[in-house]
Structures are given as structure tokens and as C-alpha cells.
Amino acid sequence: MAAAPGTVGVVGGGRMGAGIAQSFATAGSAVVVVESGKEAAAAALERVATGLRRAAERGRLEEPAERVLARVTTVTTVDDLPAGADLVVEAVPEDPALKARLLAAAEKAVGETTVLATNTSSLSVTELGTALARPERFLGMHFFNPVPASALVELVVAGRTADDTVRTALEWVRALGKKDVVVRDSPGFASSRLGVALGLEAIRMVEEGVAEPEAIDAAMSLGYKHPMGPLRLTDLVGLDVRLAIAEYLHDTLGERFAPPELLREKVARGELGRKTGRGFYTWEG
Numbered sequence: 144m145a146a147a148p149g150t151v152g153v154v155g156g157g158r159m160g161a162g163i164a165q166s167f168a169t170a171g172s173a174v175v176v177v178e179s180g181k182e183a184a185a186a187a188l189e190r191v192a193t194g195l196r197r198a199a200e201r202g203r204l205e206e207p208a209e210r211v212l213a214r215v216t217t218v219t220t221v222d223d224l225p226a227g228a229d230l231v232v233e234a235v236p237e238d239p240a241l242k243a244r245l246l247a248a249a250e251k252a253v254g255e256t257t258v259l260a261t262n263t264s265s266l267s268v269t270e271l272g273t274a275l276a277r278p279e280r281f282l283g284m285h286f287f288n289p290v291p292a293s294a295l296v297e298l299v300v301a302g303r304t305a306d307d308t309v310r311t312a313l314e315w316v317r318a319l320g321k322k323d324v325v326v327r328d329s330p331g332f333a334s335s336r337l338g339v340a341l342g343l344e345a346i347r348m349v350e351e352g353v354a355e356p357e358a359i360d361a362a363m364s365l366g367y368k369h370p371m372g373p374l375r376l377t378d379l380v381g382l383d384v385r386l387a388i389a390e391y392l393h394d395t396l397g398e399r400f401a402p403p404e405l406l407r408e409k410v411a412r413g414e415l416g417r418k419t420g421r422g423f424y425t426w427e428g
Contacts, residue, residue: 147318148229156187160234162290184217243274260284279305378416
């Protein structure tokens with residue numbers, strides 16, 4: 144089996160960042176999570192701890208959760224990333240200016256051989272790479288939520304990504320026990336472009352009164368063997384996240400990705416899915 148990177152930096156300790164940190168720590172990497180303050184850093188560490196406890200309860204850890212958690216530390220500035228990190232994964236919200244700024248700062252903090260990656264689900268990896276001095280060491284590593292349980296990582300190859308950077312990233316994905324798909328940088332890549340198209344059409348069907356969310360989801364999960372229907376998935380991803388991606392794809396790919404008015408209305412009301420307790424479904428706990 145391929146070896147995991149020795150040291151990994153994760154910029155952003157939200158749900159995705161914490162999941163990425165948990166996955167690499169479970170594979171044996173020392174992980175440093177960057178968050179914007181002490182409280183946010185503590186919350187990120189608790190997310191990792193909670194994820195590890197759940198993994199242990201389900202029999203998915205080969206060593207005690209406490210031992211894995213001991214490999215995860217936090218810092219409050221990108222400048223404190225370890226200079227010898229093998230990999231740094233940026234996992235902050237889908238704001239291109241924020242991502243570019245943090246990636247550029249991370250590049251200055253680490254060595255020339257460090258691989259930098261963005262976890263963006265749709266933004267142009269090539270454009271983000273223009274903020275870097277060494278774009279050949281940069282690519283997209285699109286993880287899926289929930290990261291520890293997801294089997295897939297989508298590797299996004301930008302125009303200046305070096306072949307050896309891709310080969311190294313492939314080895315690390317396999318060290319995590321995950322499968323890879325490699326795609327050329329383009330709006331939405333493969334996963335978001337297809338997933339958002341299906342999700343938006345499902346929302347339009349609700350908007351037009353074609354069927355209730357449960358019926359639409361059942362049509363896909365039972366009829367087409369999808370593990371989850373598009374509306375339930377939208378609730379898990381977050382309606383605000385889905386809207387932001389749809390707006391980007393609308394701008395870059397045209398009218399077929401125009402966000403339905405129902406999606407805009409729900410986001411404006413704060414109905415963002417599971418994280419707020421209500422989206423297309425009602426969530427408890």
C-alpha cells in the first residue's frame with residue numbers, strides 16, 4: 144500500500160477541513176490544522192475528535208482514537224504551518240479571493256517541494272494557481288462530505304500542474320484507502336457539474352409542483368440506484384453551498400445552471416439544510 148504523507152497542513156477546520164484532517168491522521172500522517180483563532184481552532188480539534196469517536200464506535204479504526212487524535216495539532220495562522228510539510232490542503236469557503244490569499248501565504252510558509260492543493264468543488268484551479276510562485280506543485284484535491292466515509296477524491300489537474308505532482312497525489316489518495324478520478328480543470332470538474340445539474344433540476348421539479356421531495360428522491364435512489372436522492376444530498380451539502388456553486392457555473396457555463404428561484408428563497412430564509420434543521424427536509428439533532 145502507498146505511504147501517506149509524513150506531515151499534512153489543512154487550512155480551515157470546518158466540516159470538510161476536519162474530515163480531511165481526520166482521514167490523513169488515521170492513515171498515519173501528522174496533521175496541522177490552521178484556524179483563525181483559539182476558539183475556532185479548539186472547535187476544529189473537537190470536530191476531529193468527534194469524528195474519530197464515531198469511527199471507533201463503528202469499528203473503522205485500527206488503533207485507539209486517542210492515539211490518532213494525538214497526531215493532530217492546531218495553529219492560528221498560516222505562517223505557522225510546518226516548513227517541512229509534504230502536503231497542504233486548503234479547505235476554506237468557496238471564495239476565490241480568500242482561497243488565493245491563503246494559498247499564497249501557505250506557499251511562503253512551506254518548502255519548495257511541498258504540494259499545495261485546494262479542496263474547491265467547482266472554482267478554477269488554474270486561476271487559483273496564478274497566485275502561486277510554483278503552480279507546478281499545485282492541483283485540486285476535491286474531497287467529498289463526509290470525508291472519512293467517502294470513497295472518492297477527485298484530482299483536478301490545472302494547466303501548469305506537473306506530472307510528478309499528480310503521481311504523488313495519486314499515491315496519497317490510495318494511502319487513504321480511497322479511489323481517485325483524475326479530471327482536467329474545467330468549471331465544476333466532473334462531479335459538481337453533473338451533481339449540480341441533477342440537483343437544480345430536482346429543485347425545479349419541486350418548484351413546478353411535479354412531485355414532493357421524497358418522491359423525487361425515491362425515483363433516483365430506487366429507480367436509478369443512486370445511494371441518495373438529489374434533494375436529500377442538497378440538504379447535506381447545504382443549500383447555500385449549492386447556490387454558490389450554481390451561480391459560478393451559471394456565470395461560466397450558461398443558462399442551464401441558472402439557480403431556481405425556490406433555491407434562492409430558501410437560502411434567504413435561512414433554510415440551508417441539515418446544518419440549520421430545515422431545507423427540503425426537516426432535520427432533528
